[in-house]
Structures are given as C-alpha cells and as structure tokens.
Amino acid sequence: MVHVGIVGVGLVGSELLSQLATTQAKRLKVVGLTNSRKMVVSENYAPLSLTSWQQSLESSTTASDLAQFVKYMSSSPEHAVIVDCTASDAVSQLYPSWLSAGVSVVTPNKKGFSGSLDLYKQIESLAANLGGSTGNNKPLVYHESTVGAGLPVLNTLADLVKTGDEIQTIEGIFSGTLSYLFNNFSSLAADAKKESFSSIVKVAKELGYTEPDPRDDLNGMDVARKVTICGRLAGLDLDLSTLPVENIVPEPLQAVASADEFMAKLPEFDDHFSKLNEDAKKDGQVLRYVGLVDVKGGNSGVKLIRYPASHPFASLSGSDNIIKFTTKYFPNGLIIQGAGAGAAVTSFGIYSDLLKIQERVEGY
Structure with missing residues (x-):
C-alpha cells in the first residue's frame, strides 16, 4: 500500500x-x-x-x-x-x-x-x-x-547509465511547441504550405500549444531545463545559468511589455525567419530547435540547427518530441519519439x- x-x-x-x-x-x-x-x-x-x-x-x-x-x-x-x-x-x-x-x-x-x-x-x-x-x-x-x-526518456537514460553504457550525446527536440512551429514552418515536402513564421505562432497560440506569452517558448529556457536534467542524469554538472541557449525571439521584441504587443509586432520579423528557412532549403535542409547534451565534447546547449532530409528530426510531424541517445552500445542512435506535452x-x-x-x- x-x-x-x-x-x-x-x-x-x-x-x-x-x-x-x-x-x-x-x-x-x-x-x-x-x-x-x-x-x-x-x-x-x-x-x-x-x-x-x-x-x-x-x-x-x-x-x-x-x-x-x-x-x-x-x-x-x-x-x-x-x-x-x-x-x-x-x-x-x-x-x-x-x-x-x-x-x-x-x-x-x-x-x-x-x-x-x-x-x-x-x-x-x-x-x-x-x-x-x-x-x-x-x-x-x-x-x-x-x-x-510520459515518454520513457529519463527511465531509458537511467538504465543506460546504470548498466555501464557510455553516453556520448543526447540530442532532441524537447519542446512540443517548438516542434510544431518548425515542423510546419520548415519542411521539404512538395505539398508543404508556405506560411509566415508569425502566422504559425498565432495558430499555435490559438490552439493552446504555446505559453500565454509565446516568448516563454521561443526563448529556449524550457528546453534548456530539460537539457540540464538529462545532462545531470548522464553525469555532467550542467548549470542552467551558464548553458548556451539561443533565444530566437527577435532582440527588439524581447523586452516589449506584453504578449499582445509581441504578437502584433512579430510579423515585422517574418523576413528574418523566411531567409533562415530558404537558406536551409537551398541546401536540402530544414530548421529544427534542438537541445544537446554533449558528454564527451563538452558542447552542450540549445540552438536552432539545420538537418538534411535523411535525418530523423527532419521528418517529424505535429508536435511530437524526439530524443536520440548516441552511446557505446547504440552507436547509430537509440530514438524515443512521441507526444511530449499535454495533461x-x-x-x-x-x-x-x-x-x-x-x-x-x-x-x-
């Protein structure tokens, strides 16, 4: 009992x-x-x-x-x-x-x-x-x-550590919100709609996928917390205050007073995000917002990364999370994927x- x-x-x-x-x-x-x-x-x-x-x-x-x-x-x-x-x-x-x-x-x-x-x-x-x-x-x-x-991420990580496997990297799309945004914004599919970044953020907010202020998703701190948790379980003394985190909120909008003002002004920066996306597409790549625990190389952090079409992260859809462990026993990667948000x-x-x-x- x-x-x-x-x-x-x-x-x-x-x-x-x-x-x-x-x-x-x-x-x-x-x-x-x-x-x-x-x-x-x-x-x-x-x-x-x-x-x-x-x-x-x-x-x-x-x-x-x-x-x-x-x-x-x-x-x-x-x-x-x-x-x-x-x-x-x-x-x-x-x-x-x-x-x-x-x-x-x-x-x-x-x-x-x-x-x-x-x-x-x-x-x-x-x-x-x-x-x-x-x-x-x-x-x-x-x-x-x-x-x-509810994904078995930490349980799997704990088992890898306890059984003596050597964790090399843990790489993942840890945010359902950012997964949804970039899966819809940056796709190589022939039938993919060409939508502005701000319009996708607007829809995500209306669907309840984002925080009340979407900057709390776009600043990367939620992903950084998850990276810190995974890193510590993997044996690293990661510190949230020193972890490199790419804040993709345009700098002029980081200090605006309200979420409403942020949403009203975000379309002014659609060209910035579109250029990032088009540059990636020219090279046959997509944009994904990723957290990385780099146990061996010491380059843990959170940032916007480009991936080729062949990469598992590139074909992700909806708001799924995907986490890839690269270890001594799983040199080609052990992948966990599924719904990573919701009550x-x-x-x-x-x-x-x-x-x-x-x-x-x-x-x-």
Missing part, C-alpha cells in the same frame, strides 16, 4: 486523479489534496473519493499549509508519496525536507532538477534510487514527466512513477 498526497490539482493534478479513478488503482490510496488556498486530508488515512474530491476540497475549511500537509503525510503508517503537480520553484525547494521526513516525491516540476546544482545534489543524496542510502523504507524520487511528459500524457508519466514506487516498496 502507498499513500499519496497531491500538491496542485489544476490541469495535470485533476487529470491524474481522473486516471487513478478510471483504473481503480487499488494499491495507491490518495489521502491528501492541497491547492494554493485549501487542503483536505482524510481521517485515519482512509482513501479520499476520487469522484467527489473537488467538492471535498472546495468545501474544506482548512487553509492550505504545506508544512502541516507534509507532517500528515510523514506520519502515514504506509509508504507516503507527495506528488508535486505545480511548476513552483518555492515548492521544489522543499523536496529535501520532504525526503528527510521519509516522504517520497513524484513530480513533473522541472525546477528542482534543473535549478541550483546544490539543491539537485541534496535531493540526489536523500533519494534511495538516485544514489542516497538504500533500504525498504527509504524515500524515493521519480520525475519522468519533467522531460518528454493526459504528463499524468500518465506521473502514474507510471507512482507504480514504480509501489512495486519497489512492495517488493515486486
């Missing part, structure tokens, strides 16, 4: 609860929920209803208090896990205290694994599965959904991590 507490019940948190309810997860019992305003914990660790949890939380008179929530979870008679479904840096700073209290952590929150290297190493030292002291009741940390949502696949990744903890705790 594993007792689960969920911090953040927005899009991802509510989808996770829906998936748990649909599959009737018998060995995973949700005993606590909290958002930024209220929290609800069950009496005597009885499972909360997965169908009426919204009413329970809304009618709760208990103000959100993470310290009390963690105290409740750490007093559980069963193995306790807190699922952090927020994107909060402040919440991720609390992971060491949760682990020190014996509570495992599952999260799609990238902040704790891509921010301060000191925080990352502290988390690593306290988690039994990341190099900390081992034992049946020791806390665990799983964060598969921080890279590629459903992110929650799938979280659910999978919870099952890993359950299986480990229960010994099968």
Whole structure:
C-alpha cells in the first residue's frame, strides 16, 4: 500500500486523479489534496473519493499549509508519496525536507532538477534510487514527466547509465511547441504550405500549444531545463545559468511589455525567419530547435540547427518530441519519439512513477 498526497490539482493534478479513478488503482490510496488556498486530508488515512474530491476540497475549511500537509503525510503508517503537480520553484525547494521526513516525491516540476546544482545534489543524496542510502523504507524520487511528459526518456537514460553504457550525446527536440512551429514552418515536402513564421505562432497560440506569452517558448529556457536534467542524469554538472541557449525571439521584441504587443509586432520579423528557412532549403535542409547534451565534447546547449532530409528530426510531424541517445552500445542512435506535452500524457508519466514506487516498496 502507498499513500499519496497531491500538491496542485489544476490541469495535470485533476487529470491524474481522473486516471487513478478510471483504473481503480487499488494499491495507491490518495489521502491528501492541497491547492494554493485549501487542503483536505482524510481521517485515519482512509482513501479520499476520487469522484467527489473537488467538492471535498472546495468545501474544506482548512487553509492550505504545506508544512502541516507534509507532517500528515510523514506520519502515514504506509509508504507516503507527495506528488508535486505545480511548476513552483518555492515548492521544489522543499523536496529535501520532504525526503528527510521519509516522504517520497513524484513530480513533473522541472525546477528542482534543473535549478541550483546544490539543491539537485541534496535531493540526489536523500533519494534511495538516485544514489542516497538504500533500504525498504527509504524515500524515493521519480520525475519522468519533467522531460518528454510520459515518454520513457529519463527511465531509458537511467538504465543506460546504470548498466555501464557510455553516453556520448543526447540530442532532441524537447519542446512540443517548438516542434510544431518548425515542423510546419520548415519542411521539404512538395505539398508543404508556405506560411509566415508569425502566422504559425498565432495558430499555435490559438490552439493552446504555446505559453500565454509565446516568448516563454521561443526563448529556449524550457528546453534548456530539460537539457540540464538529462545532462545531470548522464553525469555532467550542467548549470542552467551558464548553458548556451539561443533565444530566437527577435532582440527588439524581447523586452516589449506584453504578449499582445509581441504578437502584433512579430510579423515585422517574418523576413528574418523566411531567409533562415530558404537558406536551409537551398541546401536540402530544414530548421529544427534542438537541445544537446554533449558528454564527451563538452558542447552542450540549445540552438536552432539545420538537418538534411535523411535525418530523423527532419521528418517529424505535429508536435511530437524526439530524443536520440548516441552511446557505446547504440552507436547509430537509440530514438524515443512521441507526444511530449499535454495533461493526459504528463499524468500518465506521473502514474507510471507512482507504480514504480509501489512495486519497489512492495517488493515486486
């Protein structure tokens, strides 16, 4: 039996609860929920209803208090896990205290694994599965959904490292947003529509593929966080603050006051993006926005790169992610591809991590 507490019940948190309810997860019992305003914990660790949890939380008179929530979870008679479904840096700073209290952590929150290297190493030292002291009741940390949502990227990387394979490079299109933008903007297909970059960004924003301010996608920092996470798992002490990142937001638009102003002025730079695309096409290549972990060469970074038609990244479509591991055992590359964004696949990744903890705790 594993007792689960969920911090953040927005899009991802509510989808996770829906998936748990649909599959009737018998060995995973949700005993606590909290958002930024209220929290609800069950009496005597009885499972909360997965169908009426919204009413329970809304009618709760208990103000959100993470310290009390963690105290409740750490007093559980069963193995306790807190699922952090927020994107909060402040919440991720609390992971060491949760682990020190014996509570495992599952999260799609990238902040704790891509921010301060000191925080990352502290988390690593306290988690039994990341190099900390081992034992049946020791806390665990799983964060598969921080890279590629539900794709088995980090699990595969961890297996490669643990089995003694030598990672040479990890190269990938880590952003569903940037995948969609450049798959539609830069294509060698004969029937490809010739659309301006700004019009594709506009459609992506309307479809909900981008952040409310698309500059938060185009500046490359989300990809940089994922590169940092992969690099650290591969054994590099990558630092987000020093990682080379190509910001493709035109410089005059980087400081404009609002997303609306950015969108209004972006068409002024369509010629710039069109020239990049046409220059690539003349050489039979396409543009892709890529993150690179270069274990051997030390050239990790995030940038816009040209690829020939024969490259797997060139034929990508939609908003898929694609990650290629080049290693001693896989010199021609091991490729993982699929949907890498969205509440459903992110929650799938979280659910999978919870099952890993359950299986480990229960010994099968």
